[in-house]
Amino acid sequence: MDTSCNEYKEYRECMDYLDFSNISIFLAYNVNVDAIKYYTSGKEIQNLIERYGEDDIIEKYNEYPRKICNPIDYIARLIHAMANGKPAEVPLLDDENLNKWFDNFKYDEERMGGQVGIIANLLSILRTKKVIAYSPILSKKQAEMFVDNDNLVYPSVVDGNLVLKKPIESYKENDPLKINRIFEYKEGIEFKLGDKHIITPIANRFIVASRPDKLRLEIKEDLKEKLPEIGEQIDCAIFSGYQGIKEKYSDGKTYEYYFTKAEEDLDLLRQKNKKIKIHLEFASIQNINLRKNIINRILPKMDCLGMDETEVGNLISTMGYEELGQKIIKDSKMEDVVEASKIIMETYPNLELLQVHTLYYILVMCKKDNPLTTKQLKKILELATILAATKAKLGEISKVSDLLKGLTVPHNKYNELFKSIVDNLQKEEKYKNYKIVATPSRLVDVPKSTVGLGDTISSGAFVGYVSLLKEANKK
Structure with a gap:
């Protein structure tokens, strides 16, 4: 095995935190082919x-x-x-x-694209107990791009019953x-x-x-009725793809209609299981009107939020803090990102964890009374950096042992700087009610691909968080 003793020890520690076998998750809505x-x-x-x-x-x-x-x-x-x-x-x-x-x-x-597609394949490979991945359209070519594992299923309704089958057994011939x-x-x-x-x-x-007109970001009515049943089977969910909603469609329906549907989906999923943790994976959203609807209608229903620094800047600007948003987009200073994160968490008290991934570091903020320790949060972020480095180096993660490749990628040189910034921020009075944890990224000199790195980081950190939270609540 081409790795040092210290690296192997770190790998084994991450494998302990990589025990996602106690977690079942639901994913919606966006799957596509990436050319x-x-x-x-x-x-x-x-x-x-x-x-x-x-x-x-x-x-x-x-x-x-x-x-x-x-x-x-x-x-x-x-x-x-x-x-x-x-x-x-x-x-x-x-x-x-x-x-x-x-x-x-x-x-x-x-290859497989879309936040749901990328995350579904990754979590399946990482041995998550059950991954239920949903997209409103599922063509044969798309279905073939999902990994063929028993723990990855697509939800359908057959004779009035909820049926979970592999995606390749669930595609529709006429879907675009x-x-x-x-x-x-x-x-x-x-x-x-x-x-x-x-x-x-x-x-x-x-x-x-x-943005094909035939693609509508919604859970079809027959399956929508089964969302409470799906909710009983899962521990958590990741929703993404809201950036795909259009302001107006050829049949006259508007974004208002689909945001109402999206709100209903979230409420139904939680109807019989109030303990579900739901994560919003934010995305680059050019249309400011759509961004406002996501912020005002979807974000208040979420427990966790994942973004990159540009998305933090766009979000906080849309919330009315334009000067701060522009500073983040221009300079990406950690102090500004942390300030924006605090504003977001104060504005949306429903959020218990906010995660920001940048080129040089990954950061989480949560409330002081969160049951996870800073050491546990740090380990979750370390896992996320290994996942991202592996994907950047190989292009895809096809098996758990691939993560040894990510471990060979060193952390970037700013570790002490980030530690100093976080330590100083944590001492400030305004952050006394929050835990702030950051870890430097592992930078691949010549990445094979950068697509999906944010999704990889966010999903790994979120499911790691839910897994440790589940174990903590048992004790």
């Missing part, structure tokens, strides 16, 4: 700029389009993401010609396929746009997210 293209040099970007016109692209770059309606929108937002090195996701206009334009790219690979185009880029790519000489500061990704 991934890797940009490895600036030449392709420069060719796009020359082909579509520098002046038009600069104009769009300054406009910052929040929806991809044509190729120039795409090029402008891609360049913006690459210049800042920040992860970004922008919805695509549901247009046949535009989809054909994107289909002309030469993609390097296709949702494809997101993922454009990964590495650090150090150089190109020019006007008088800007752009060098990508870090490896990251830009997502062009499809």
Whole structure:
């Protein structure tokens, strides 16, 4: 086994915390295929700029389009993401010609995408007792991308009864396929746009997210009636994909209709089991109106929340703290992230745990009376860094022993700095009612992929949290 004694000890300790076999979880709503293209040099970007016109692209770059309606929108937002090195996701206009334009790219690979898809496969591999994964649409190709394990099931209703079968046994022939185009880029790519000489500061990704009209973010009515029954079988749930809701659909339905449905889903799931812990995995949401609805209608029903620092900035800005939000987006200072986290937890007292994942650290904040110790919370975050490093290094986690690869990735060099910041913050009077715990990330020099790292971190930390909480409540 290619690992040192200390690393092996750490691996065994994480395996103890990796005992998810006492946890059953429900996941909804978003599953898709990720078509991934890797940009490895600036030449392709420069060719796009020359082909579509520098002046038009600069104009769009300054406009910052929040929806991809044509190729120039795409090029402008891609360049913006690459210049800042920040992860970004922008919805695509549901247009046949535009989809054909994107289909002309030469993609390097296709794999499972969507928060539910990525998390379901990961938790199944990590030996979670039961993973019930739901998506409103499930094509054959999508079903084939789920891992074929007995602990991963899809919920259906047959003859009026709830039936849990493998996804490959549950697909619908006529369901459409949702494809997101993922454009990964590495650090150090150089190109020019006007008088800007752009060098990508870090490896990251830009997502062009499809929003097919036939995809409606809801639990279908026959299954909706079974949500209380599902709730009795689970310990926790992760809800995600709200960024896929559209303001208006072809049949006249609006976001108001689907947010009402989403609220009903959460209430029904808890109807017969009030102990369920529910986590919201936030996402890049371009539409401010939709963001407000998620914050005002969905967040108050959650126990836990997971975000990256850009999403923290967007959320806190939407809550009215625009100056703080912009500081976080621009500088990513831990002190500002912690301040925003406290504001969020004070505004939403239903939240018992808030987790923020960034390139350099993962942080959690919870109330002082949380039954888990700071040592336990730290170990959960350590698990999350190992999961993320493994996925970044290998592209996918296919078995538990893969985590030994993540263990070979060292923590980044800012450990003492983060520890000092957290120690100083914890001494401040305004944080006396909270526990703040952070751990440095394990940085892969040349990641094979960055897509799904946040989902990997959040789901591992959340299920680890619920598992330890369950054990603590037994004592």
